[in-house]
Amino acid sequence: MTxxxxxxxxxxxxxxxxxxxxxxxxxxxxxxxVPAGTPVAVVRPRSTAEVATAVRVAAGHGVPVVPQGARxxxxxxxxxxxxxxxxxxxxxxxxxxxxxxxxxAVVQPGVVNAVLAKAVAAEGLRYPPDxxxxxxxxxxxxxxxxxxxxxxxxxxxxxxxxxxxxxxxATGEVLRxxxxxxxxxxxxDLTRLFVGxxxxxxxxxxxxxxxxxxxxxxxxAVAVFPTTAAAGAAVAAIAGEGLSPSLLELLDATHxxxxxxxxxxGLRTDARALLLAAADTGTRxxxxxxxxxxxxxxxxxxxxxxATDVTEAAALLxxxxxxxxxxxxxxxxxxxxGNGGLIIDDVAVPRARLAxxxxxxxxxxxxxxxxxxxxGHAGDGNMHPNIVVDRADPASLERGRRAFDAxxxxxxxxxxxxxxxxxxxxxxxxxxxxxxxxxxxRVQHAIKQALDPANLLNPGKIL
Amino acid sequence: MTxxxxxxxxxxxxxxxxxxxxxxxxxxxxxxxVPAGTPVAVVRPRSTAEVATAVRVAAGHGVPVVPQGARxxxxxxxxxxxxxxxxxxxxxxxxxxxxxxxxxAVVQPGVVNAVLAKAVAAEGLRYPPDxxxxxxxxxxxxxxxxxxxxxxxxxxxxxxxxxxxxxxxATGEVLRxxxxxxxxxxxxDLTRLFVGxxxxxxxxxxxxxxxxxxxxxxxxAVAVFPTTAAAGAAVAAIAGEGLSPSLLELLDATHxxxxxxxxxxGLRTDARALLLAAADTGTRxxxxxxxxxxxxxxxxxxxxxxATDVTEAAALLxxxxxxxxxxxxxxxxxxxxGNGGLIIDDVAVPRARLAxxxxxxxxxxxxxxxxxxxxGHAGDGNMHPNIVVDRADPASLERGRRAFDAxxxxxxxxxxxxxxxxxxxxxxxxxxxxxxxxxxxRVQHAIKQALDPANLLNPGKIL
Numbered sequence: 001m002t003x004x005x006x007x008x009x010x011x012x013x014x015x016x017x018x019x020x021x022x023x024x025x026x027x028x029x030x031x032x033x034v035p036a037g038t039p040v041a042v043v044r045p046r047s048t049a050e051v052a053t054a055v056r057v058a059a060g061h062g063v064p065v066v067p068q069g070a071r072x073x074x075x076x077x078x079x080x081x082x083x084x085x086x087x088x089x090x091x092x093x094x095x096x097x098x099x100x101x102x103x104x105a106v107v108q109p110g111v112v113n114a115v116l117a118k119a120v121a122a123e124g125l126r127y128p129p130d131x132x133x134x135x136x137x138x139x140x141x142x143x144x145x146x147x148x149x150x151x152x153x154x155x156x157x158x159x160x161x162x163x164x165x166x167x168x169x170a171t172g173e174v175l176r177x178x179x180x181x182x183x184x185x186x187x188x189d190l191t192r193l194f195v196g197x198x199x200x201x202x203x204x205x206x207x208x209x210x211x212x213x214x215x216x217x218x219x220x221a222v223a224v225f226p227t228t229a230a231a232g233a234a235v236a237a238i239a240g241e242g243l244s245p246s247l248l249e250l251l252d253a254t255h256x257x258x259x260x261x262x263x264x265x266g267l268r269t270d271a272r273a274l275l276l277a278a279a280d281t282g283t284r285x286x287x288x289x290x291x292x293x294x295x296x297x298x299x300x301x302x303x304x305x306x307a308t309d310v311t312e313a314a315a316l317l318x319x320x321x322x323x324x325x326x327x328x329x330x331x332x333x334x335x336x337x338g339n340g341g342l343i344i345d346d347v348a349v350p351r352a353r354l355a356x357x358x359x360x361x362x363x364x365x366x367x368x369x370x371x372x373x374x375x376g377h378a379g380d381g382n383m384h385p386n387i388v389v390d391r392a393d394p395a396s397l398e399r400g401r402r403a404f405d406a407x408x409x410x411x412x413x414x415x416x417x418x419x420x421x422x423x424x425x426x427x428x429x430x431x432x433x434x435x436x437x438x439x440x441x442r443v444q445h446a447i448k449q450a451l452d453p454a455n456l457l458n459p460g461k462i463l
Numbered sequence: 464m465t466x467x468x469x470x471x472x473x474x475x476x477x478x479x480x481x482x483x484x485x486x487x488x489x490x491x492x493x494x495x496x497v498p499a500g501t502p503v504a505v506v507r508p509r510s511t512a513e514v515a516t517a518v519r520v521a522a523g524h525g526v527p528v529v530p531q532g533a534r535x536x537x538x539x540x541x542x543x544x545x546x547x548x549x550x551x552x553x554x555x556x557x558x559x560x561x562x563x564x565x566x567x568a569v570v571q572p573g574v575v576n577a578v579l580a581k582a583v584a585a586e587g588l589r590y591p592p593d594x595x596x597x598x599x600x601x602x603x604x605x606x607x608x609x610x611x612x613x614x615x616x617x618x619x620x621x622x623x624x625x626x627x628x629x630x631x632x633a634t635g636e637v638l639r640x641x642x643x644x645x646x647x648x649x650x651x652d653l654t655r656l657f658v659g660x661x662x663x664x665x666x667x668x669x670x671x672x673x674x675x676x677x678x679x680x681x682x683x684a685v686a687v688f689p690t691t692a693a694a695g696a697a698v699a700a701i702a703g704e705g706l707s708p709s710l711l712e713l714l715d716a717t718h719x720x721x722x723x724x725x726x727x728x729g730l731r732t733d734a735r736a737l738l739l740a741a742a743d744t745g746t747r748x749x750x751x752x753x754x755x756x757x758x759x760x761x762x763x764x765x766x767x768x769x770a771t772d773v774t775e776a777a778a779l780l781x782x783x784x785x786x787x788x789x790x791x792x793x794x795x796x797x798x799x800x801g802n803g804g805l806i807i808d809d810v811a812v813p814r815a816r817l818a819x820x821x822x823x824x825x826x827x828x829x830x831x832x833x834x835x836x837x838x839g840h841a842g843d844g845n846m847h848p849n850i851v852v853d854r855a856d857p858a859s860l861e862r863g864r865r866a867f868d869a870x871x872x873x874x875x876x877x878x879x880x881x882x883x884x885x886x887x888x889x890x891x892x893x894x895x896x897x898x899x900x901x902x903x904x905r906v907q908h909a910i911k912q913a914l915d916p917a918n919l920l921n922p923g924k925i926l
């Protein structure tokens with residue numbers, strides 16, 4: 001019996017897809033320039049039991065299993081392995097509970113981030129993690145990749161909000177980790193081990209998240225800089241003064257031009273860099289924002305202006321959110337035949353080294369003869385250098401790849417990490433090994449071996 | 464060659480203790496009613512290399528290794544195993560770096576919590592975790608047990624502040640985990656796996672912690688309740704209203720009497736329960752504290768009064784900090800011959816179930832004919848029921864043990880955990896197994912096996 005037949009026999013009708021036209025739609029996430037295979041079957045489970053059944057059947061046939069959420073990832077972690085079974089979790093999309101007193105929510109992994117954020121807001125609560133793809137990405141994917149976002153500079157990343165998980169293991173057993181209490185130290189922290197494990201240790205079937213009281217209205221300001229390094233210096237100065245902006249984002253000239261071309265909104269396209277800052281400290285917000293503005297000016301900003309009202313503040317945030325699609329359009333149009341594309345990178349360095357990172361990226365772009373736009377979460381030292389390449393031109397791709405490697409090397413040399421929030425997936429396996437070293441890799445492999453000895457779950461990702 | 468001789472030969476003079484009188488001082492932490500063995504040798508390393516050497520020598524002789532910090536733990540995790548090598552980390556007590564811009568500190572594990580807190584305060588920063596033993600416990604011990612404290616209700620526990628670790632593995636290899644950046648998702652979260660692992664997976668030799676800007680001055684209030692359940696209801700109401708007190712502690716009548724007897728300070732000893740609350744929300748603190756006070760009154764408080772000045776607020780905090788020594792003195796004097804003692808428990812339940820937990824503990828005390836005082840971090844649903852026993856009377860000890868088990872069972876029945884912050888150690892192994900179940904225990908054992916196949920490191924703890 002083929003794996004597809006076995007799955008169809010073991011699962012409810014309509015759960016298993018085998019039509020080649022449909023399978024083709026489950027090959028990859030949004031990562032560019034990494035390989036993707038084609039699954040032999042796609043399982044769309046409606047329950048934990050169906051996930052466990054699919055894993056057991058696949059294990060019985062020795063066929064690898066690749067879990068997928070909304071496939072908005074940027075490192076290829078959700079890419080199909082040739083001949084694998086894809087388990088598409090988007091159908092398990094129910095919010096099971098929201099508890100205002102304990103400030104927790106229990107959700108299935110297919111719940112979209114924005115759907116959860118709105119549902120808890122309706123209860124007067126907040127789920128802070130807000131990755132760029134928040135309107136389409138799922139909580140399960142957020143947990144599997146430990147997703148970040150713009151609020152992390154003050155409110156932290158996904159792992160800070162995960163209290164407990166239900167996970168289907170490689171054996172098909174169902175594991176419950178963590179707790180629903182505010183505190184707990186009962187045994188090893190299995191919850192945080194699964195967070196960020198990119199589907200290589202188990203398949204997340206339920207998530208218990210911690211919620212927070214709603215943030216207060218934020219005041220927003222924009223600072224325009226003559227150099228990216230000056231913007232980086234401003235970020236270090238803001239942190240050094242003990243200020244905690246609720247948002248501190250950087251857009252470089254390339255992104256400003258791309259956004260203005262994508263949707264004209266009167267951005268200062270003559271600027272070399274723009275810092276977008278917000279403060280949500282209630283009655284102190286105006287003072288904090290003024291202090292941030294003063295530090296930007298002291299660091300060399302040409303101009304700093306505060307949003308006069310929520311509409312203007314929202315427009316500035318919208319501009320930031322448009323950076324990714326706008327840059328993709330710019331890349332597309334940079335080369336003939338619609339072959340222009342982006343290598344989207346993700347690197348984080350200690351805040352104090354941000355200016356060096358930004359200068360270094362400029363130098364790398366010049367050295368390798370490629371256009372690189374930089375955007376990102378400046379307050380975290382987490383930047384996304386986006387390298388423009390011509391997919392139809394091997395030489396352009398090679399220059400782009402060399403620039404990518406040079407940026408990774410620079411990030412590590414500055415005491416940083418090869419990925420601040422996008423994860424390792426297929427894109428950064430080599431760089432993970434360089435970052436954590438042989439002892440670290442041995443331990444990572446030992447843990448994978450302990451939980452998935454047959455290497456059944458998302459093989460070839462991370463490790 | 465004996466293990467002691469081999470260690471002495473491999474390590475600098477004065478590093479290895481073998482004098483029986485000295486060894487006796489390294490047998491146990493502060494946990495009561497759990498067994499402790501006697502080490503054959505105590506190693507007092509000054510460097511990571513010396514820790515690695517000691518582990519290699521012990522491994523070569525097949526002798527177990529038990530790491531110890533200040534031995535202020537309350538679950539026996541630091542207790543010597545008979546014939547083991549104790550590695551006492553208190554001599555590695557240097558603060559290696561404090562970085563105000565990146566808001567990180569790098570410390571050796573023997574640094575005392577209060578010493579780090581004061582050192583970063585001098586730089587205008589804050590290290591929030593504040594376990595009850597903060598003036599004597601070490602950061603290494605805090606990380607190994609994922610220690611909590613009074614600030615956790617708003618600022619979280621130790622693991623939220625650990626960015627990276629240096630760890631000596633069972634092989635003697637040195638592993639570096641994590642990062643010094645604000646964000647990072649490179650591979651499995653080994654850092655959080657070691658946090659709370661109680662020395663069973665590796666020996667922590669360096670810790671990189673995240674720091675925060677200083678908290679603002681807190682305003683403090685006290686609410687006096689006619690029943691502990693009413694105090695529990697107030698806690699649920701405060702959380703349900705979206706308030707975030709920076710402190711929310713409960714003292715029951717037994718502790719109030721014990722503290723007043725230990726150091727008279729005019730506490731309302733006629734109260735059944737006292738809630739100590741603080742707000743550090745700057746210009747909003749007075750409003751927030753007033754809202755907390757109103758919710759306490761609505762929940763049945765007889766009296767609520769705010770501290771009129773910092774001195775009075777400090778006195779109230781001091782009273783809370785005296786709860787543990789005062790209760791120990793009360794226990795000591797409760798039975799003739801200085802044989803009175805405490806079984807100190809630690810249980811956490813969802814906030815909404817706190818009132819049920821408190822009622823249940825009263826019922827358990829009556830049913831088993833033992834005195835139980837309750838104190839703890841009410842805002843986290845994390846309580847410490849302290850059971851008074853006569854160590855010289857097996858029947859009294861048996862009643863105490865039965866009451867302890869009944870409290871554990873109640874905590875789990877209420878959806879809670881068997882340990883909110885003290886850890887598993889030797890005291891709660893049976894309850895860990897009940898809480899996480901067979902699949903969870905299998906995974907925990909698989910991870911221990913992967914990192915310490917010979918069961919060399921702190922054997923018999925947690926698992």
